Amino acid sequence: MNIQDNYLKNKKNIFFSDNKDIQTHRDKLINIFENDRFDKKNNESLKNINLKNFIDFKYKYLIPEETSVINNNQENSYSIVSVNGQCSSFKDDKIEITKILDEDYNDFSKNDTIENNDHFVNLNSLFLNSGFKIVIKKNNNIKIKISNIITDDNLTIFQKNNYICEEGSSLNLIEEYENKNNSTSNILNVIKLEKNSQLNHFLIQDNSPNHNLIITTHSSCKKDSTYTQKVYNFSEGYVRNFHYSELIEVNSEADLQGIFFLKDNNTSNNKTFVKHLAEDCKSNQVYKGILNDRSKATYFSNTHVDQVAQKTEGYQLSKGILLSENASYFSKPELKIYADDVKCSHGSTIGPIDENAIFYLRSRGMSKIAATKILISSFINEELSSIDNEQMSEIIQKKLVRYLSKVK
Amino acid sequence: MFLEIKDLSVKIENKNILKSLNLNINKGEVHAIMGPNGSGKSTLANVLAGKEDYEILNGKINFKDNDLFDLNIEERAQEGMFLAFQYPVEIPGVNITPFLHSAINSKRKRMNEEEIDNLSFAKLLKSKASDLGINIDMLKRSVNTGFSGGEKKRYEILQMSILNPDLAILDETDSGLDIDALKIVTDGVNKLKTKDNSFLIITHYQKLLDYIKPDYVHVMVNGSIVKSGGSEIAAEIEKDGFQKFQ
Numbered sequence: 135m136n137i138q139d140n141y142l143k144n145k146k147n148i149f150f151s152d153n154k155d156i157q158t159h160r161d162k163l164i165n166i167f168e169n170d171r172f173d174k175k176n177n178e179s180l181k182n183i184n185l186k187n188f189i190d191f192k193y194k195y196l197i198p199e200e201t202s203v204i205n206n207n208q209e210n211s212y213s214i215v216s217v218n219g220q221c222s223s224f225k226d227d228k229i230e231i232t233k234i235l236d237e238d239y240n241d242f243s244k245n246d247t248i249e250n251n252d253h254f255v256n257l258n259s260l261f262l263n264s265g266f267k268i269v270i271k272k273n274n275n276i277k278i279k280i281s282n283i284i285t286d287d288n289l290t291i292f293q294k295n296n297y298i299c300e301e302g303s304s305l306n307l308i309e310e311y312e313n314k315n316n317s318t319s320n321i322l323n324v325i326k327l328e329k330n331s332q333l334n335h336f337l338i339q340d341n342s343p344n345h346n347l348i349i350t351t352h353s354s355c356k357k358d359s360t361y362t363q364k365v366y367n368f369s370e371g372y373v374r375n376f377h378y379s380e381l382i383e384v385n386s387e388a389d390l391q392g393i394f395f396l397k398d399n400n401t402s403n404n405k406t407f408v409k410h411l412a413e414d415c416k417s418n419q420v421y422k423g424i425l426n427d428r429s430k431a432t433y434f435s436n437t438h439v440d441q442v443a444q445k446t447e448g449y450q451l452s453k454g455i456l457l458s459e460n461a462s463y464f465s466k467p468e469l470k471i472y473a474d475d476v477k478c479s480h481g482s483t484i485g486p487i488d489e490n491a492i493f494y495l496r497s498r499g500m501s502k503i504a505a506t507k508i509l510i511s512s513f514i515n516e517e518l519s520s521i522d523n524e525q526m527s528e529i530i531q532k533k534l535v536r537y538l539s540k541v542k
Numbered sequence: 543m544f545l546e547i548k549d550l551s552v553k554i555e556n557k558n559i560l561k562s563l564n565l566n567i568n569k570g571e572v573h574a575i576m577g578p579n580g581s582g583k584s585t586l587a588n589v590l591a592g593k594e595d596y597e598i599l600n601g602k603i604n605f606k607d608n609d610l611f612d613l614n615i616e617e618r619a620q621e622g623m624f625l626a627f628q629y630p631v632e633i634p635g636v637n638i639t640p641f642l643h644s645a646i647n648s649k650r651k652r653m654n655e656e657e658i659d660n661l662s663f664a665k666l667l668k669s670k671a672s673d674l675g676i677n678i679d680m681l682k683r684s685v686n687t688g689f690s691g692g693e694k695k696r697y698e699i700l701q702m703s704i705l706n707p708d709l710a711i712l713d714e715t716d717s718g719l720d721i722d723a724l725k726i727v728t729d730g731v732n733k734l735k736t737k738d739n740s741f742l743i744i745t746h747y748q749k750l751l752d753y754i755k756p757d758y759v760h761v762m763v764n765g766s767i768v769k770s771g772g773s774e775i776a777a778e779i780e781k782d783g784f785q786k787f788q
Contacts (some may be wrong), residue, residue: 494685495641496615496633497591497624498701499648512684513633 137167137189141260144193149262153236156241163256170251174444177251181432181464182401183372185253188346191318193290195263204231211277218285219264219293219319222275228274234265238296238324254348254374256291256323265294265322269537271333273302274339281310282319284345289317296324299359308336308526311369316344323351327359335363337375340533343398345371353379364517365392367402368533375404381415381443389418393463393514395537396429396461405434406450410443410473417447423454425461426541433465435480441472454484455513456539457506477499507538543604544569544740545709550601551765552582552589558621559585561765563601567709570737574751575744576776577762578784583744585627586762587713591625606708620646620652622708624697626715631686638697639667640684642704649705662708670703674730691718699730706734711742716750728753749781761787 150156167189175181198217204224205213212229214221214446222230223301239262271278284291299305311319327333333353341347353361367373379388391407396504408417419435437448454463467480487509495505511518511534518534521527545567552560559582567573568575577583586774589596590603592615603610613621647657671681674696686694695715702710712731716724731754735741743754751759751773751774759775760767768787769775 355580488631490631491633493591493593493615494627494633495636497627498645498705499616499619499652500641500642500645501616501648502614504644508636508641509633512633515635 135190135192137260138164140191140193147193147195148260148265149234149265150236150239156239160260163260166251166256170253172253174438176277180253181403182430183374183403187258188254188318191290192288193261194286194288195290196286198285199512201376210275212279214278214280216266216282217279217292217530218289219282219321221266226238228271228276229278230269230271232267233298234267234294238294246392252350254320254376255322255350258294258320258350258393261290261292261320262294263290263292265296267296267298269298270300270303270305272300274506275304277306277308278520279308279310282313284313284315284317284319287315287317289315291317291319291321293321294324295321295328297333298326299328299333301328302330303328304332306334306523308338308523310338310340310472311347311467312338312340313345313347314342318346318348320348321350323349324362325351327353327355327361329356329383330358331356332360332464333362335361336523337363337365338371338526338529338533339365339367339369339373339375341369341371341373342463343370343400345369346373348372348373348374349376349385350378353377353388355381355383355388357377358385359383360387360389362387362389363391364521365394366530366533367392367394369402370398370400372401374403376403378407379411380409380411381417381441382411384412385414386412387416388419389486391418391517392421393517394421394423394431395534396431397422397426397537397540398429399427400429402429402431404432405436407436408448410437410439410446410448412443414445415443415447417449419450420517421452421465422517423463424457424510424513425454425463426457428458428460430461430462433463434467434468436468436470437478437480439469439471439473439476439478444472444475446476446478448478450480452482452484453513455510457510458485503542506541509520510538510541543567544571544606545742546602546604546782548602548604550589550603551599552596553599554583554585554596555771558599559596559765560589563762563766565760565767567740567742568717569740570580571758572735572741572743572754572756573758573760574756575742575760575767576746576748576779576784578788579746581762582765584713585701586744587625587628587711589743590711591615591623592748617652619705620649622649624702624705624707624710626695626702626710628713628715628717630686630689630694630698631692632689634686634687638681638683638685639664640645642701643669645701646704646750667704670700673733674700674703675726676700692720692723694722695719695727697729699727703730703734709740709742709771710734711744713744714746715743716747718743725753748776751776763787
């Protein structure tokens with residue numbers, strides 16, 4: 135079934151389908167799909183995937199029977215279970231959770247940071263069937279943990295979440311994606327950080343082999359705000375992590391980091407993109423990958439420095455360990471600098487595990503497998519030891535041990 | 543015989559490096575191998591430790607009644623062989639203390655000895671480090687990472703003293719050391735020397751042999767041992783160089 139027929143058939147289940155402006159935008163998107171020649175060579179969103187599987191799909195969505203659970207167990211700490219991308223409304227003096235509204239859709243569709251030719255974001259806009267909006271109120275410091283549950287096989291979740299951190303607020307957000315069913319989640323997070331706010335965003339991804347997860351984030355930072363994102367991808371199914379950040383006012387920061395652990399025939403596509411649009415802003419983009427068997431990964435990073443963004447500091451780094459001759463990792467860092475007073479760098483190193491280091495460790499009595507494991511752990515040691523949340527650290531360590539147990 | 547190398551020929555990337563090399567080392571002996579650059583000294587050390595880049599063309603090596611070629615790299619270490627590297631490898635993110643603790647326990651396990659617990663190991667490490675003038679703070683760092691040349695060599699000797707090998711191969715341990723560091727390192731080696739262990743010391747210069755007295759000195763040229771004798775050979779080399787042996 136083509137995109138248009140698929141959309142028309144399921145229109146009644148799709149959010150905002152009675153909004154004329156949104157419908158006009160969606161008609162444009164359908165037109166893109168109808169006319170695009172899907173140029174894999176020049177479109178990063180198409181690398182290493184069979185787009186046909188994602189475009190020619192059977193739409194299935196179930197409105198959850200059980201409403202999601204929001205617990206406010208400890209002071210300033212919230213635990214949310216999002217079911218099929220939905221979350222019930224909640225309000226207190228610190229946070230407010232609601233469904234997303236038409237205006238949230240429009241807000242995103244006008245955004246030009248995410249390229250128009252990102253077909254997954256376009257699919258998300260077209261088939262949107264879930265999502266929520268969370269507002270952290272002024273000057274509050276809170277923690278939120280969101281567990282994303284999918285109730286049935288073969289569901290197609292198109293979810294859009296909006297996060298707004300009001301002035302002076304601080305949010306520690308942990309998102310867990312651990313699904314064992316054959317579904318596809320296409321999630322778009324739109325994050326706004328107001329003046330002097332802070333968001334530490336952790337994403338733990340650990341889905342089964344037949345679950346596809348496509349996450350796109352767009353964050354924008356106002357004066358003195360900081361967005362930090364750490365992605366840990368242990369999934370055995372396909373994962374796409376594309377994260378965009380805009381530093382729109384002075385002295386704001388974006389730190390986008392990720393680690394992925396791949397094996398078997400799995401694929402992961404990753405991208406980070408930071409736009410410096412104001413003076414005195416800092417950004418950091420660091421992705422590390424460990425690839426075994428016949429797994430494949432891509433990582434595209436990009437720092438764009440606008441001509442007004444003097445005194446920018448922007449760093450990019452990509453590192454990969456290939457544990458098998460059949461694994462592959464393609465990395466492409468880019469810098470586009472239009473200001474003259476900046477400090478920017480990029481680097482990329484990918485290769486097999488250091489044989490000299492293996493020999494050294496073995497010459498002290500350590501077995502080859504133990505030496506390999508210790509070198510993998512040391513490769514990501516800096517990132518793991520910087521996790522200051524004990525619970526998070528434990529979760530990641532357990533998953534790492536599980537991954538390492540399969541390394542032969 | 544403790545270590546017996548018989549008619550050993552080795553090549554790497556189509557280049558013959560060791561050519562029918564013979565060497566015997568008994569328990570409690572200190573042997574020194576001297577030779578010019580490119581004579582195959584480090585290749586011999588690496589082949590003994592088990593580095594897999596080399597192709598063994600011919601020959602046999604027996605170590606403590608084992609056919610050495612039947613043992614992989616770690617098994618050789620666990621059997622009591624130790625190579626102090628000429629260029630110790632930096633391994634960021636691998637902390638020295640747990641690494642050494644795991645190394646000593648892998649050896650004990652093979653020898654059917656009880657594993658050493660954290661507390662006892664910490665005490666042992668502290669005392670050995672202090673003997674070698676190694677600052678305790680250094681033990682909190684990653685293996686060889688950010689160490690100066692002298693620190694790396696000192697740290698190799700610390701590992702050796704912890705693992706207490708039966709045969710220690712010192713591959714140009716004196717290179718890059720100033721005179722004070724050389725004294726500390728050689729003192730460490732001399733403290734370890736007993737009637738039950740042996741040393742194979744590879745060096746270019748006689749200086750090292752002023753501090754560690756060898757029982758035998760061998761001259762290695764073009765992949766073979768061309769002369770063997772006592773300390774007088776080292777003095778001869780110091781005076782006339784390697785030219786006359788080539």
